[in-house]
Amino acid sequence: MKALVYHGPRQVSVDEVPDARIEKPTDVLVKITSTNICGSDLHMYEGRTDFEQGRIFGHENLGEVVEVGGGVDKIRVGDMVSAPFNVSCGHCNNCEHGLTNYCLAANEPGVAGGAYGFADMGGWAGGQAEYLRIPWGDFQCLRLPEDAREKQNDYTMLSDILPTGWHAVEMSGLVPGETIVIYGAGPVGLMAALSASIKGAAKVMVVDRHPDRLKLAEQVGAIPIDDSKGSPVDQVMEQTKGRGADRGAECVGYQAHDPQGNEDNALTINNLIASVKFTGGIGTVGVFIPQDPGAPDELAQQGKARIDFGSFWFKGQQMGCGQAPVKRYNRHLRNLIAEDKITPSWIVSHNLTLDQAPEAYQHFDARDEGWTKVVLNPSR
Ligand code: NAD
Ligand code: ZN
Structure with a gap:
């Protein structure tokens, strides 16, 4: 599959990488239809962190479920879902208390909190790619209503x-x-x-x-x-x-x-x-x-x-x-979008293909006028 890969400070390219796939029975595999560039990506992009070369960016992910593991029983193939940027298991002591931003199972022992495509947040692959593996899929995926594709630029803000x-x-x-x-x-x-x-x-x-x-x-x-x-x-x-x-x-x-x-x-x-x-x-x-x-x-x-x-x-x-506990709010915010109470897409400045991501990173990093929020559409 194609993915946006980090090669060093301000050096990214769209490369061919091994396909994301189901690795555990609780995994969900999503074909990414929108994935956004975030100010948080710039901490890695500018080289301020120890993000390893070869890793894939992307923690603001939305897409269509294309495969589910044998242990997934709520999320179905064909569902359109938003994935909170926090990777979380749902069962550790913090997740049980609603603190999915500090999941104890999503990072190495002794460190709480996981995220896709991030330095020091558990090493999970990002979704600025054609496909994303979502662990603990039943717990993490937020199912979107029937207008998910039509209002994708609104729902895409729910992941972060x-x-x-x-x-x-x-x-x-x-x-x-x-x-x-x-x-x-x-x-x-x-x-x-x-x-x-x-x-x-x-x-x-x-x-x-x-x-x-x-x-x-x-x-x-x-x-x-x-x-x-x-x-x-x-x-x-x-x-x-x-x-x-x-x-x-x-x-x-x-x-x-x-x-x-x-x-x-x-x-x-x-x-x-x-x-x-x-x-x-x-x-x-x-x-x-x-x-x-x-x-x-x-x-x-x-x-x-x-x-x-x-x-x-x-x-x-x-x-x-601290990091936001996305799962605490995303259901209510989804419903506000569904009922047209809010239209967070008003900040979207660009809808681009994955191939255009390296150029988009340059503009967003420079805070160039008019580059407020870039939404990448890998399966366009
Ligand atoms: P951004 O870099 O696009 O926006 C930051 C804005 O701050 C810019 O418009 C910049 O001009 C402005 N700014 C710079 N210095 C300023 C100052 N001294 N006073 C007032 N404004 C100033 O990034 P973003 O995507 O909006 O993200 C903002 C921050 O939120 C980043 O640090 C990002 O990593 C963080 N973030 C945190 C979480 C979380 O869960 N806690 C989630 C997402 C993003
Ligand atoms: Zn973000």
């Missing part, structure tokens, strides 16, 4: 970024009528903005500096805050009459940049602590990883960050963080 944006808002503790500031208008931040708005936020503010992305935030009713035009914290204070936002969401990650070039100001967590009110809450889904050999300063190389814990403590704030 829509539940992730939702999780950021959930962890912030938002209740209807509150205000929230979201740092990052990438695909994840935009999904957080959509989530906050359907969860009843009175005001949603989104910080970034790319006009095309800020415009997309405006399209779901958010107030765009352009941090190239001045301090984002001051702008949030202005919008909230000096009180600060009730809640905040971090949707950038540890590779945040400061538009004025002062990298000491770049850490979005500190901007969030400053932008959110006393006793407010923050949900951090932007990725921070234990080691980053390519980071500019020594602390970041060790996975450490200069977080203003003094202000955080003084203001009595709360923060949640």
Whole structure:
């Protein structure tokens, strides 16, 4: 089969690799019809992780079931399914508690949490390929309704970024009528903005500096805050009459940049602590990883960050963080799409073939204007 393979920093190509196949009775084999490029792929693509050469990218996968193992009895050949990016068994102590993001069976002993096409997340092959093996298929596959193909650009957001944006808002503790500031208008931040708005936020503010992305935030009713035009914290204070936002969401990650070039100001967590009110809450889904050999300063190389814990403590704030437990939310979010309550496809900028993936990675990595969310369609 054809798959997008990693060959070193910013070097990827579509190669012929051995076919994905059923390996265990609980496996499901899916022919991929859509698989998206994500900001998380860039951690590997840019060479910040120890992603091994030869591995296949892709954790945002949707497709048609073409074969099931002998132990699979719910999912059937022909079903259209969305696969959560978290690989999870359903039966370990964490999965039993709904923490499929920290499955104890999907990684090596002592490390919790698995994902397709990721460094340090269990070595599972990714789905930027013609076929994907889904382990524990009955538990993991989310069956999609009859309009799955027609609304594929909406349902394709269920594997990761829509539940992730939702999780950021959930962890912030938002209740209807509150205000929230979201740092990052990438695909994840935009999904957080959509989530906050359907969860009843009175005001949603989104910080970034790319006009095309800020415009997309405006399209779901958010107030765009352009941090190239001045301090984002001051702008949030202005919008909230000096009180600060009730809640905040971090949707950038540890590779945040400061538009004025002062990298000491770049850490979005500190901007969030400053932008959110006393006793407010923050949900951090932007990725921070234990080691980053390519980071500019020594602390970041060790996975450490200069977080203003003094202000955080003084203001009595709360923060949640980590990978999103996709399975906790994807059923409800699927139903919202099915009933046309939400159309997360508004951020899709490109539908491309697998052969076009290397070029798409270059554009998405450079944050080129108009390259917001790329959906690859390997079986087109
Ligand atoms: P992205 O890189 O396309 O978007 C990030 C956006 O942040 C960009 O538009 C960039 O201009 C903006 N930005 C950079 N520095 C900033 C700053 N200082 N202040 C405000 N905005 C700034 O990526 P994405 O696909 O939207 O993903 C965002 C993050 O979420 C990544 O770290 C990704 O790995 C992570 N993620 C986490 C989970 C999870 O489960 N926790 C799931 C998916 C993605
Ligand atoms: Zn993703």
